[in-house]
Amino acid sequence: MKTILKTTVLSLFLFGFLSCNGNAQKPIASDLALAETPTNIPNKQFIKVALLLDTSNSMDGLIDQAKAQLWEIVNELSYAKCDDTKPNLQIALYEYGNDNLNGDEGFIRQVLPFSSDLDEISKQLFSLSTNGGNEYCGQVIQTSLKQLNWGNNQDDLKFIFIAGNEPFTQGQVSYKDAAKLAVGKDVTVNTIFCGNYNQGISSYWKDGADLAHGDYMAINHNHNTTYVASPYDDKILQLNHKLNQTYVAYGSVGPQRMTLQSEQDANAETYSSANAVSRTVSKSSHLYKNDTWDLVDAEKNKSFKYEDLKDSDLPAELKGKSTAQIKDYVAEKSDERKKIQGDVQNLNEKRRVYILQHQKGDDNGLENAMIKAIKTQAKQKNYSWD
Secondary structure, X not given: OOOHHHHHHHHHHHHHHHHOOOOOOOOOHHHHHHOOOOOOOOOOOEEEEEEEEEOOHHHHHHHHHHHHHHHHHHHHHHOEXXXXXXXXXXXXXXXXXXXXXXXXXXXXXXXXXXXXXXXXXXXXXXXXXXXXXXXXXXXXXXXXXXXXXXXXXXXXXXXXXXXXXXXOOOOOOOHHHHHHHHHHOOOEEEEEEEOOHHHHHHOOHHHHHHHOOOOEEEEOOOOOOOOOOOOOHHHHHHHHHHHHOOOOEOOOOHHHHHHHHHHHHHHHHHHOHHHHHHHHHHHOOOOOOOOOOEHHHHOOOOOOOHHHOOHHHOOHHHOOOOHHHHHHHHHHHHHHHHHHHHHHHHHHHHHHHHHHHHOOHHHHHHHHHHHHHHHHHHHHHOEEEO
């Protein structure tokens, strides 16, 4: 469990918020057809982030940090607002530099295309393992730019951040060409060198970020994290159990998805109870959506119709029920969820204050300083935080 990647990732994500201009533009029809994860509000802003992780032998600490800090990243992003609109979030995941991957494709694998499914993102992060290999930074950036659906909405925030520890110049694809392609697609590339700051500069990680209008940072990827436990953690975890009881699984994938939800709760818990608390906070935010398998979320879709449900699609407690009875049941669960999520958010506000007061300056000073500066600048570009 490490803290430095948390500092870097949050800073890089928030840095990109400076581009908001408040002139939302609807994606064209082809964009909607190609979207990897459907949205019910096609003209709403998106934060799109492609995470490119080096999974060679020396990167165990990096992968561990990514797993441990996912929920804190999501939580910071959930507070973002642009002109009183809360953007949606999509995350894509690539691994590169691993000998187990296809050498003909540059030792690169798309682990997950752009997705708003936070449970699936967590699952795929936990599936990563390391092995020796060749790290082709220019090629993995180019691959992600060409494979992913970045869309044409000028108000979407589009980021790549790439982390590794080998020279940025390796491989047949020039990082300079990849940077030009990123600029043309309005995608900001942020680079995270896992090692000495000056070594990262001399191996062209900073140049890669500069050319793509991004930010360069160096981290100690093996640095240990110190979690700050708060008096509110136990109550939030108790609410997580109650929150899980409000999900009404339906369809052929419903039971499996509910199992996946529990598995990702357990994965978060493997790092610490504080990390499990962070996941619970994420589950109480607008970014945690499960409309493909949960009736409470599904009924918010304009295209959803109770009349289309088959009895075989329903959980045991709803089989043989009338449409009116099903609606009443779902409405009751929806009310319960709103109440629980509100309680979690209220407790989390107290938790955030507590953590801020008890953090050690040497662990989190840089993070706090950068976020404060970025928020100040972002206000000039119509972004704010709850």
